[in-house]
Amino acid sequence: MSGVQMILGRIKAQAVAWILAAALLLVAIVMNLFASGVLIDIYTYFCLNLLLVLGLQMFMGNSGILNWTYVGFVGIGAYASSILSTAPAVKDMGVPNMYPALVALQLPILPALLVGGLVAALVAAIIAWPLMRLSNAVGVITLFATLIVMHVILTQWDNVTNGPRTFFGVQYYTTMWIAAGAAAAVLLMALWFKESSLGLRLRASRDDRHAAKAVGINVVAVRYFSFVTSSFIGGLGGGLWAHYITSFSPKSFYMGEAFLLITMLVIGGAGSISGATLGAAIVTIMRELLRQLEGYLNNSGVIAFDVYGLTEVAVALLMITILIWRPGGIVGGQELSWPLWRRRDNSAEGE
Amino acid sequence: MTHTMLTIRDLHASYGAITALHGISLDVNEGELVALLGSNGAGKSTTLKSICGVLRPVYGSVVFLDEQIANKTPESILKRGISLVPEGRDIFTSLTVAENMRLGAFVSYNRKRYQEDLEEMFGLFPILKERLHQPGGLLSGGEQQQLAIARALMSHPKLLILDEPSLGLSPALVDQIFELIVRLRERGMTILLVEQNAERALRVADRAYVLNTGVMEFSGTPEELENELDIASVYFGGGEGNKEVTL
Structure with a gap:
């Protein structure tokens, strides 16, 4: 009987992610059939954001540690995969100071994306151990400082990244299909990770670090492996993003982006996959609408001065509002559950 | 039957300059329910910390199943088979009941055995089955x-070591917890019970130890403790008005 209950519980816990993943692909099909180029672009952008937010959720959502460095690993993945996938002639022209060995190096796009993720994971593996020993405010400040260090390296190492100048000439590869497929795959992975033994131990350490030690959990090791996994997804997502946007500079991987990703996660609810998805959707839609509004205001001359930065202000206000009224995010820590199952749960409680 | 499971000999422990245990000795035999009693600051928690590897003893030996464990890490002591239920119900409040149980099993996780164990726990604690997918924080005390x-x-x-399991519970719930302890003992579980509620603990224990300011003042059966009434009155009745013991 309870074996059946266990299995039911497991299906119930995973149903949300399967439904969301199927919905992602379904929307892609609908978009492909009916939508215009702009909508397809917005949807692709949403899928890439969702993928990045889910990668962030893996560590931040389950450990409760505000992860500022994540966007830096996205940048490492973007640069590593772009350097590998771009033709030598293009690099020769675009990045004049690049090391000759790097210029000569070229891989097909898929292996390049994979290596991008691996390089991000490797850097994470090298720097993360001391970081993972820290908790609370100290941990957050240290991770924030680490992002600044990463940014300085990206802007100054012009033999690799072209310095603060734009890195251009990356091939366009990430279509809406690839973005939606990758986001759906990462969605299932994020759920699997959350329910896995590692994810469970990580969530236990978030709840009560000392109790986690008491049941035999090595908190630093659990955090470390989760951080590396999350950084790998970030690097992979960065590569896909780079092959969608095709030209970028280090400032795409700094405070502004970090803030946007963290907002997406916090608004929806960092503890759950459904929350991360909802947050990514809300922020993407808001961003597009406000951008249109901004364009309209500035072109029509309704207001005497030009309006800039509406998105940032609105997103920040939304975050403040949510944090005041629902500190756990819109969805909260538990996954959304199907109404049918919820009813059955309640009747079981009544017994 | 009386195979010795845990043997503590001449254990000294200290926090920096303050010595908390002045050479105590204690035995727990297989299948026994042993109560460790004493007032606040007597050294009960220090004893437990020394057994579980949280605190390294200054001197003395802790032998569990013929193996010296005095300098082992908490994880490895847990793996050897000593499990502590800490004071104040240290559960994971945002994880579900099922997840809490899985974490308990994770030192030796085996899916098939886990299912069987879960069934067994539902037999002992029917309420947990009903609450299986609720967050632990929503459960009552x-x-x-x-x-x-x-x-x-x-x-x-x-x-199994229970540190003050009745702390902060209403009298009816205290009854429930003690019934449970008796049931566990009947199933052959070896239990070391630390309690301030001496009267209740002595009613269920096979043997008892009384600690006072880091020195073992008494050891023996509850009946023997009853016969040495002055010890009881000094350490349970004297000075602490709310802890009256009618032995």
Whole structure:
């Protein structure tokens, strides 16, 4: 009987992610059939954001540690995969100071994306151990400082990244299909990770670090492996993003982006996959609408001065509002559950 | 039957300059329920910390199943079969009851055995089955205490240590917890019970130890303790008005 209950519980816990993943692909099909180029672009952008937010959720959502460095690993993945996938002639022209060995190096796009993720994971593996020993405010400040260090390296190492100048000439590869497929795959992975033994131990350490030690959990090791996994997804997502946007500079991987990703996660609810998805959707839609509004205001001359930065202000206000009224995010820590199952749960409680 | 499971000999422990244990000795035999009693600051928690590897003893030996464990890490002591239910019901409040139980089992996780263990726990704690997919923080105090004990049992301990299991519970719930302790003992579980509620603990224990300011003042059966009434009155009645013992 309870074996059946266990299995039911497991299906119930995973149903949300399967439904969301199927919905992602379904929307892609609908978009492909009916939508215009702009909508397809917005949807692709949403899928890439969702993928990045889910990668962030893996560590931040389950450990409760505000992860500022994540966007830096996205940048490492973007640069590593772009350097590998771009033709030598293009690099020769675009990045004049690049090391000759790097210029000569070229891989097909898929292996390049994979290596991008691996390089991000490797850097994470090298720097993360001391970081993972820290908790609370100290941990957050240290991770924030680490992002600044990463940014300085990206802007100054012009033999690799072209310095603060734009890195251009990356091939366009990430279509809406690839973005939606990758986001759906990462969605299932994020759920699997959350329910896995590692994810469970990580969530236990978030709840009560000392109790986690008491049941035999090595908190630093659990955090470390989760951080590396999350950084790998970030690097992979960065590569896909780079092959969608095709030209970028280090400032795409700094405070502004970090803030946007963290907002997406916090608004929806960092503890759950459904929350991360909802947050990514809300922020993407808001961003597009406000951008249109901004364009309209500035072109029509309704207001005497030009309006800039509406998105940032609105997103920040939304975050403040949510944090005041629902500190756990819109969805909260538990996954959304199907109404049918919820009813059955309640009747079981009544017994 | 009386195979010795845990043997503590001449254990000294200190926090920096302050010595908390002045050479205590204690035995727990297989299948026994041993009560460790004493007032605040007597050294009960220090003794437990020394057994579980949280505190390194200054001198003395802790032998568990013929193996010296005085300098082992908490994880490795847990793996050897000593499971502690800490004071104050340290459960994971945002994780579900099922997840809490899985964490208890994780030192030796085996899916098939896990399912069987879960069934067994539902037999002992029917309420946990109903609450299986609810966050632990939504359980009542008594249910949380049951969950904490169930989580400890999931690791298949050879020795279960309960630190003040009745603390902060209403009298009716205290009854429930003690009934549970008796049931566990009847199933052959070896238990070391630390309690301030001496009267209740002595009613269920096979043997008892009384600690006072880091020195073992008494050891023997509850009946023997009863005969040495002055010890009882000094350490349970004297000075602490709310802890009256009618032995």
